[in-house]
Amino acid sequence: xxxxxxxxxxxxxxxxxxxxxxxxxxxxxxxxxxxxxxxxxxxxxxxxxxxxxxxxxxxxxxxxxxxxxxxxxxxxxxxxxxxxxxxxxxxxxxxxxxxxxxxxxxxxxxxxxxxxxxxxxxxxxxxxxxxxxxxxxxxxxxxxxxxxxxxxxxxxxxxxxxxxxxxxxxxxxxxxxxxxxxxxxxxxxxxxxxxxxxxxxxxxxxxxxxxxxxxxxxxxxxxxxxxxxxxxxxxxxxxxxx
Amino acid sequence: xxxxxxxxxxxxxxxxxxxxxxxxxxxxxxxxxxxxxxxxxxxxxxxxxxxxxxxxxxxxxxxxxxxxxxxxxxxxxxxxxxxxxxxxxxxxxxxxxxxxxxxxxxxxxxxxxxxxxxxxxxxxxxxxxxxxxxxxxxxxxxxxxxxxxxxxxxxxxxxxxxxxxxxxxxxxxxxxxxxxxxxxxxxxxxxxxxxxxxxxxxxxxxxxxxxxxxxxxxxxxxxxxxxxxxxxxxxxxxxxxxxxxxxxxxxxxxxxxxxxxxxxxxxxxx
Numbered sequence: 001x002x003x004x005x006x007x008x009x010x011x012x013x014x015x016x017x018x019x020x021x022x023x024x025x026x027x028x029x030x031x032x033x034x035x036x037x038x039x040x041x042x043x044x045x046x047x048x049x050x051x052x053x054x055x056x057x058x059x060x061x062x063x064x065x066x067x068x069x070x071x072x073x074x075x076x077x078x079x080x081x082x083x084x085x086x087x088x089x090x091x092x093x094x095x096x097x098x099x100x101x102x103x104x105x106x107x108x109x110x111x112x113x114x115x116x117x118x119x120x121x122x123x124x125x126x127x128x129x130x131x132x133x134x135x136x137x138x139x140x141x142x143x144x145x146x147x148x149x150x151x152x153x154x155x156x157x158x159x160x161x162x163x164x165x166x167x168x169x170x171x172x173x174x175x176x177x178x179x180x181x182x183x184x185x186x187x188x189x190x191x192x193x194x195x196x197x198x199x200x201x202x203x204x205x206x207x208x209x210x211x212x213x214x215x216x217x218x219x220x221x222x223x224x225x226x227x228x229x230x231x232x233x234x235x236x237x238x239x240x241x242x
Numbered sequence: 243x244x245x246x247x248x249x250x251x252x253x254x255x256x257x258x259x260x261x262x263x264x265x266x267x268x269x270x271x272x273x274x275x276x277x278x279x280x281x282x283x284x285x286x287x288x289x290x291x292x293x294x295x296x297x298x299x300x301x302x303x304x305x306x307x308x309x310x311x312x313x314x315x316x317x318x319x320x321x322x323x324x325x326x327x328x329x330x331x332x333x334x335x336x337x338x339x340x341x342x343x344x345x346x347x348x349x350x351x352x353x354x355x356x357x358x359x360x361x362x363x364x365x366x367x368x369x370x371x372x373x374x375x376x377x378x379x380x381x382x383x384x385x386x387x388x389x390x391x392x393x394x395x396x397x398x399x400x401x402x403x404x405x406x407x408x409x410x411x412x413x414x415x416x417x418x419x420x421x422x423x424x425x426x427x428x429x430x431x432x433x434x435x436x437x438x439x440x441x442x443x444x445x446x447x448x449x450x451x452x453x454x455x456x457x458x459x460x461x462x463x464x465x466x467x468x469x470x471x472x473x474x475x476x477x478x479x480x481x482x483x484x485x486x487x488x489x490x491x492x493x494x495x496x497x498x499x500x501x502x503x504x505x506x507x508x509x510x511x512x
Contacts, residue, residue, distance in 0.1 A: 055457050076463065084461045090410055091454040095468075096382035096402060103471040108463030116471045136257060138409045156462065 004031035004066060004081075004159045004188050006052065011061035013047060021047040023212040024061070029205075034189040036199040036220065039209035040234035045192040046087070048209070049162050052190065053082040065160070080109065083158030083187075087165045089145035093137035098129065098148050101137060105156040123155035124148075127181060143174030150181070160188040167195045196224065196238035208233045256373075259312055260380035265479075266310035271379050271387035273480040277302075277487045278375045282368045284491040290357045291343065295498040296364065302487060303370040310378035320373055321366060328365035332358040381405045386470050399468050410451070415444055 006029040013022040021044045029035050037045050050056040051063055054075045065081055068074040086092045095101035102123050106116040124130050127147040132140060137148065146166065153161065166182070167175045179201050182189065191203060199206060199220055206223045208215040210233050216223055223229065224241050260267075266274075281302050288296055307317060339354035376384060382405075385398040418440055426436075456464075493499065 050457075053461055055461065079461055079463060084458075086454065086458055088454070091451060092458045094403065094406055094455050094459065096380075096406060100382065100470055104459075104464075104469075105462035107469040107471055108465060113471060113473065120471070134261065136406075138406070139254070152462065 005029065005064070006082075006160060006188065006190065007062075007064040008048075008051070009062050009064075011048070011051060011063065012059050013051065013056060014059055021212055022051075022058075025209075025212075025214055026061075027207060027214065027217055029188060029190065032186060032188055033205060034203045035191070036203035036206045037190065037192040037209060038194070038196065038199065038206060038233070038235060039215070042211075043209040043233075044212045045209055046164055049084070049164055049190070049192055052160075052162050053079050053084050055084075080156055081158055082160045082162055083153035083156060085149050085153055085161070085163045085166060087168065089142075089149040090138070092149045092152060093145060096136060097133070098124070098135050098137055098140070099133040101148065102133075102151050102155045105152060109156065119155045119157070123151040126154055127151045128177075141174075142169050143171065143177065146170060146174070146178060147181070158187065160190065161185060163189070163191045163193075165193055165195075166191060167193065167198050196235065197240055200224070200238050200240055208235070210234075255316060256377055257380070259310075259316075259377040260383075262311055262378070264310050264378070266306055266378045268479075269483055270474055270476055270480040271383040272390055272474065273476075273484050274375055274379050275384060275387040275391065277484050278371050280488055280491060281371050284495055285364050285367045285371075287495065288360070288364065290360055291353060293356060293360050293363060294500045295494070296360065296367065298494045298499045299367055299491070301490070303367065303374050306374045306378060307370070310374065312374055312377045317370055317373055321369055324369055325362075325365070328362055332361035335361070382470070383472075386472065386474075390474065395467055402468060407451075411444075411448065414447060415440075418444065 008028075009026050011022050011025040012020070014020040025048065037048065039045055047056065051058055051070075052065070054063075054070050063070040065074075065078045068077060070078055093101050095104055099120060102120045103116050106119050111119070120133075121130070124133060127150055129144065129147050129151055132144060132148060137145065140148065150163075150166075161182075163182075166178060170178065175195075175198070179198055182191075182202055189202070191199070193199060203220055205218065206220040207217045208223060208229065215233050216226075216229055224237055227237065230237060281299070285296065285299060306312075307314065335358045336352060336354035339352060339357060341353045342350045343353050343356055344351050379387075382402060385402050385405075388401075389395055389398045422436065422440065
């Protein structure tokens with residue numbers, strides 16, 4: 001199914017202050033692949049993710065999601081295809097109740113009442129959050145917030161999931177639950193993270209970024225075995241590989 | 243700082259109450275909103291010296307609070323917190339208006355005192371009614387009712403977001419002030435200049451967050467309209483509720499009910 005492919009070609013981007021965040025990236029991610037994007041703070045991971053559903057517009061180069069190049073016209077389709085989970089759930093959960101928040105996307109797609117309701121329930125059930133439906137999002141614990149943030153995206157039935165630091169600020173149990181949850185998804189997954197042990201568990205392929213470039217792109221096991229490469233990318237061997 | 247913490251906690255109480263399940267909660271939010279607005283208009287329309295004729299109107303917030311199980315002490319506390327505003331407005335009336343209106347067993351009651359009492363009563367009535375409305379309906383539902391009744395969407399959206407992010411904002415402010423307190427031993431570091439920096443910082447952070455939230459909304463197809471997946475239905479109860487209370491307000495406005503009742507009682511006795 002070609003429409004789940006993510007293809008980035010010679011992507012360049014500079015912030016308005018002149019700071020070049022991405023200087024020529026190219027990669028291709030296939031349907032069902034689970035890919036980690038790792039690298040030092042400020043390597044450009046989040047900036048890259050923001051390009052994948054058109055939150056930022058590249059200065060040069062192209063992003064293709066499936067059969068469409070990402071342009072102004074294809075934006076709504078791309079955004080339905082690519083579900084983006086942001087780093088801080090407080091940015092993502094902006095509605096008065098969890099239910100309303102999960103319903104936000106489907107309602108904007110113009111779906112009818114019953115369909116929206118069914119999708120909300122299904123998405124909440126997937127993340128184990130049915131009992132949270134009526135709660136206001138600011139009252140949830142960190143782990144619950146993260147789960148609900150993922151549900152808000154799942155309710156739009158995306159084909160590609162993009163997650164920015166999904167395990168940050170979670171306690172070990174909540175982190176484990178999240179990893180199990182992500183394991184169960186057959187979506188194409190693109191995960192930016194510092195949690196290399198999670199990468200070991202979830203991602204077959206890893207892209208190492210460094211100062212806006214791709215330092216390495218390959219099978220996770222090979223990359224994490226290369227100490228020189230890890231050092232260059234300000235990384236460390238995950239505990240499970242020591 | 244504990245003050246901010248506790249008042250935030252009290253906003254939370256409002257949410258908890260709104261999740262209740264009484265007949266009042268079950269009414270259509272539009273019905274409650276319209277009635278409450280009509281109530282406030284009625285209360286405000288009374289003359290400056292009318293105190294006794296306002297008293298029957300107490301029935302509206304009282305009945306709703308009792309049926310909707312809104313605890314009285316909570317309402318009183320909220321009323322007290324807001325009361326300084328009303329007191330300030332009416333404070334000078336007793337000094338400015340010295341005309342004697344009535345004489346109660348040798349004590350002269352001036353127009354100033356009467357109008358002061360009227361201001362306090364009107365304030366208490368309107369604020370209680372608004373509080374009871376939110377406590378039995380929920381903020382989001384009130385906003386939804388507002389849009390359905392024709393308030394510009396942007397206005398309701400603003401209110402919704404204000405309510406959602408006031409918690410995040412205060413928490414951010416609290417964290418900053420805690421961090422400052424921990425490193426400002428005694429008085430140094432708590433001056434106005436530092437305060438200014440902190441406010442500036444808070445503004446910048448808020449703008450950043452606003453940008454991120456907007457992005458998150460766009461990612462999920464936001465097009466300027468916030469939709470809620472709820473069906474509102476007018477039932478017979480709602481019609482009865484609105485008509486009943488509007489009728490009562492009209493009666494209380496046109497007739498001085500306590501006076502009429504008193505006269506009726508006198509006639510019966512005579």
